[in-house]
Amino acid sequence: MGTPAITDQRLQCYHCGEPCPDDTIKATGKTFCCEGCRMVYQILNQSDLCDYYSLNENPGISQRIHVRKDKFAFLDTEKIQQQLISFRDEKQMHVTFYLPQMHCSSCLYLLENLHRLDKGIISSKVNFTRKEVDIVFLVKETSLRKVAETLTSIGYEPYISLNDLKEKRPAINKSMVYQLGIAGFCFGNIMLMSFPEYLGIDASEVGLRSIFRWANFALAIPVLLYSALPFYTSSWKSLRHKFLNIDAPIALAIIITFIRSAYEVLSGTGGGYFDSMTGIVFFMLAGRIVQDKTYRQLSFERDYTSYFPVAVSVLKEDKEIPSALPDIKPGDTLLIHNEELIPADGILTKGKAFIDYSFVTGESLPVLKEVGELVYAGGKQTEGNIEVLVVKEVAQSYLTKLWNKEDPKQAPAKTVSFVHLLSRYFTYIVLTIAATTAVYWQVNDPSRIWPAVTAIFIIACPCALLLSNTFTNGNILRILGRNHFYLRNAQIIEDMAVATHIVFDKTGTLTSTQQQDISYTGTELSAYQQLQVAALATGSSHPLSKALAKHLAKGKRLQVKGFKETTGKGIEGFVNDDLLRIGSYEFVTGDSTRQHGTAVFISIENKLMGYFLFSNHYRESVPSLLQELRGHYRLSVISGDNETERNNLQRLLGKKATLLFHQQPEDKLRYIEQLQQQGEKVMMIGDGLNDAGALRQSDIGIAVAEQTNNFTPSSDAIIEAKQLSRLPKFIQLCRANRQIVIASFVLSIVYNIIGLFFAVQGTLSPLVAAILMPSSSLSILLLTFGSSSLLARRMKM
Amino acid sequence: MSVIIILLVASISIAALFLFAFLWGVKSGQFEDDYSPSSRILFDDKPSSKTKPQ
Numbered sequence: 001m002g003t004p005a006i007t008d009q010r011l012q013c014y015h016c017g018e019p020c021p022d023d024t025i026k027a028t029g030k031t032f033c034c035e036g037c038r039m040v041y042q043i044l045n046q047s048d049l050c051d052y053y054s055l056n057e058n059p060g061i062s063q064r065i066h067v068r069k070d071k072f073a074f075l076d077t078e079k080i081q082q083q084l085i086s087f088r089d090e091k092q093m094h095v096t097f098y099l100p101q102m103h104c105s106s107c108l109y110l111l112e113n114l115h116r117l118d119k120g121i122i123s124s125k126v127n128f129t130r131k132e133v134d135i136v137f138l139v140k141e142t143s144l145r146k147v148a149e150t151l152t153s154i155g156y157e158p159y160i161s162l163n164d165l166k167e168k169r170p171a172i173n174k175s176m177v178y179q180l181g182i183a184g185f186c187f188g189n190i191m192l193m194s195f196p197e198y199l200g201i202d203a204s205e206v207g208l209r210s211i212f213r214w215a216n217f218a219l220a221i222p223v224l225l226y227s228a229l230p231f232y233t234s235s236w237k238s239l240r241h242k243f244l245n246i247d248a249p250i251a252l253a254i255i256i257t258f259i260r261s262a263y264e265v266l267s268g269t270g271g272g273y274f275d276s277m278t279g280i281v282f283f284m285l286a287g288r289i290v291q292d293k294t295y296r297q298l299s300f301e302r303d304y305t306s307y308f309p310v311a312v313s314v315l316k317e318d319k320e321i322p323s324a325l326p327d328i329k330p331g332d333t334l335l336i337h338n339e340e341l342i343p344a345d346g347i348l349t350k351g352k353a354f355i356d357y358s359f360v361t362g363e364s365l366p367v368l369k370e371v372g373e374l375v376y377a378g379g380k381q382t383e384g385n386i387e388v389l390v391v392k393e394v395a396q397s398y399l400t401k402l403w404n405k406e407d408p409k410q411a412p413a414k415t416v417s418f419v420h421l422l423s424r425y426f427t428y429i430v431l432t433i434a435a436t437t438a439v440y441w442q443v444n445d446p447s448r449i450w451p452a453v454t455a456i457f458i459i460a461c462p463c464a465l466l467l468s469n470t471f472t473n474g475n476i477l478r479i480l481g482r483n484h485f486y487l488r489n490a491q492i493i494e495d496m497a498v499a500t501h502i503v504f505d506k507t508g509t510l511t512s513t514q515q516q517d518i519s520y521t522g523t524e525l526s527a528y529q530q531l532q533v534a535a536l537a538t539g540s541s542h543p544l545s546k547a548l549a550k551h552l553a554k555g556k557r558l559q560v561k562g563f564k565e566t567t568g569k570g571i572e573g574f575v576n577d578d579l580l581r582i583g584s585y586e587f588v589t590g591d592s593t594r595q596h597g598t599a600v601f602i603s604i605e606n607k608l609m610g611y612f613l614f615s616n617h618y619r620e621s622v623p624s625l626l627q628e629l630r631g632h633y634r635l636s637v638i639s640g641d642n643e644t645e646r647n648n649l650q651r652l653l654g655k656k657a658t659l660l661f662h663q664q665p666e667d668k669l670r671y672i673e674q675l676q677q678q679g680e681k682v683m684m685i686g687d688g689l690n691d692a693g694a695l696r697q698s699d700i701g702i703a704v705a706e707q708t709n710n711f712t713p714s715s716d717a718i719i720e721a722k723q724l725s726r727l728p729k730f731i732q733l734c735r736a737n738r739q740i741v742i743a744s745f746v747l748s749i750v751y752n753i754i755g756l757f758f759a760v761q762g763t764l765s766p767l768v769a770a771i772l773m774p775s776s777s778l779s780i781l782l783l784t785f786g787s788s789s790l791l792a793r794r795m796k797m
Numbered sequence: 798m799s800v801i802i803i804l805l806v807a808s809i810s811i812a813a814l815f816l817f818a819f820l821w822g823v824k825s826g827q828f829e830d831d832y833s834p835s836s837r838i839l840f841d842d843k844p845s846s847k848t849k850p851q
Contacts, residue, residue, distance in 0.1 A: 108837065109840050112837070129830045130830070181820055215805070
């Protein structure tokens with residue numbers, strides 16, 4: 001790829017693949033979109049790492065946004081270092097960084113060759129699934145800060161949040177995998193050694209038979225004592241809460257089967273049911289692992305700490321001292337750099353704050369704050385540096401309090417899965433059958449009580465019932481995850497299926513935060529004038545300017561001279577000797593009597609031309625999505641915004657829909673509560689922190705994220721914004737889930753009836769048990785996996 | 798029939814070998830990242846820009 005690739009008659013950046021505005025930024029014959037990308041290329045070129053570009057086409061990450069030079073200064077602080085690194089001695093240090101930008105094999109190649117960029121790095125090893133890199137480096141040759149800066153310089157800025165300072169992430173529970181491995185080993189060998197028992201053995205070889213029996217006995221012990229532990233602990237826990245959960249009959253079945261089999265072996269009366277017992281444990285553990293396998297990259301239990309930086313610069317006697325966030329006290333003065341989050345409520349003491357609260361309120365436009373005004377934690381400074389006097393500690397700030405509000409779902413279990421209900425009946429039914437059988441044989445043939453009753457417990461184990469649910473849910477979670485819709489757990493599938501009312505947030509959910517519709521009113525602008533406006537707007541980082549520049553830039557870029565930006569008001573400058581002003585009415589005309597909301601006025605050579613109006617851009621898929629949903633659900637929209645969109649929305653949602661505007665976070669929560677009191681099952685779809693309360697209160701809270709690695713308030717599910725249009729399909733799949741589970745329930749009940757038919761008569765042979773057990777489990781597995789996958793394929797997911 | 802005993806011992810020890818291989822694999826994290834090892838094997842030890850494939 002010696003020549004720059006051309007698409008849409010535009011140059012593509014060799015590093016990141018984004019279109020280049022012009023061909024001025026070049027190095028060794030390759031074109032780049034920005035200085036940042038070229039720098040990364042040059043670093044890699046010097047270190048002979050250009051294979052990076054041959055593994056994947058344009059693998060880089062756009063470097064348009066600059067990272068502040070001393071951003072990682074806090075990594076020199078001993079206290080912070082100690083909390084981040086995993087190991088250190090006099091010579092070397094081990095550290096694990098989370099790099100959200102990692103995305104392809106080129107990244108892998110580059111990150112594992114870090115030692116060629118920094119001689120102090122001994123080794124680096126990538127865990128791609130977790131997007132982490134483990135780095136070992138020499139303390140004498142480099143430092144933690146330098147390593148972080150090296151990573152940043154090649155486009156992989158490590159993500160370090162306050163969360164990292166707390167307890168280390170718990171290791172993934174491997175013990176259950178060990179238990180599964182051991183259960184599988186014992187199960188397989190016991191099956192093998194049970195064959196002589198089933199097929200019959202010559203009377204002359206009785207000695208051999210008892211060897212097999214004893215070997216089975218020995219192999220069953222680790223399963224009983226180790227592999228089955230999760231079932232004991234779970235059922236013990238539920239018994240202590242005076243609740244009979246589904247694990248109780250399993251634990252009971254395991255123990256009874258073992259006792260009976262052990263008795264048979266010891267007394268020499270039979271071979272026992274060790275194969276069935278270990279089989280139950282093996283299949284149930286496999287089911288449990290499928291159930292527990294959640295999405296490791298996605299955390300649903302996020303709190304404010306994962307959003308906040310680790311450290312901020314505190315000003316003391318005119319010096320910037322990086323300090324860890326928890327150490328910040330009221331009275332400290334913080335220096336907030338451009339593009340940094342304000343971590344604590346405070347008073348602005350220096351500079352002009354232009355704060356983007358989109359994360360807190362969902363409002364897309366930055367707010368201007370003057371010196372002396374209160375700024376809330378959670379806002380992002382967007383222009384220049386400011387100083388803030390802290391008035392409240394981090395944990396006490398408005399934003400953090402919103403996060404910390406108690407989750408109403410944590411209290412009592414809100415819904416009990418219908419599977420659990422059925423399973424509970426199942427337990428009682430089994431107990432009743434066992435009692436009836438005991439009474440019957442007590443009257444007719446007391447010698448058969450013991451074999452009959454134990455056989456009932458062995459055969460009527462609810463494994464097939466449980467497996468059907470686990471595997472269907474597991475597979476559906478997997479299918480949805482593949483389609484970028486991530487659920488917190490399997491219970492949500494059932495909740496989704498019964499939802500009756502869907503509540504949408506507007507900003508960021510129905511509308512896109514990244515796009516805006518722009519309309520122009522006033523004197524027609526010529527193509528040349530449009531270019532002039534675009535050229536001037538390019539210079540500003542204000543979201544409206546950026547949107548305007550993108551909207552108008554359709555040709556060569558013009559030179560701007562004397563560019564001047566008045567924060568929160570507008571921009572001015574000379575474009576090819578014409579003086580242009582873009583900004584508020586007051587800024588452009590000097591007349592402060594009229595106010596216009598989000599209109600941006602233009603003047604050329606002091607002549608007012610007209611204004612651009614910005615309005616929310618609905619995601620492309622929204623009209624069809626609402627159209628599809630409105631026939632089946634009651635719909636509401638609750639928005640923190642003003643009412644300008646009411647008519648538009650009413651048309652989209654239909655006459656019956658409720659529209660509420662000017663809603664505070666608390667109002668949203670209360671509205672959901674009201675609906676629930678009317679007996680509705682509410683599905684809430686929102687994005688920002690302003691929806692956090694409502695998302696938690698609702699029966700199913702779905703957070704919309706532009707990218708799944710972005711941050712979302714804690715919720716039951718996360719949906720990628722692009723997938724929003726497929727929500728009806730997802731709901732349909734969740735509904736089908738119930739039918740599949742019921743179908744496999746029926747199947748497993750048939751198996752149970754066959755088994756019980758033999759068991760109550762006291763004639764259950766180990767062979768019948770050994771065939772029924774695995775075949776029921778396997779057929780359930782096939783049915784659930786097969787039908788849910790088939791359905792997903794038919795729905796093109 | 799002592800040959801069966803020998804076979805029994807042999808088969809169980811082989812199975813046990815696989816069990817330990819599995820446990821070791823889980824313990825050393827071989828199941829945690831199924832993407833990087835497969836691509837890592839494709840990287841040359843000494844990549845050089847001169848041999849860059851077009």
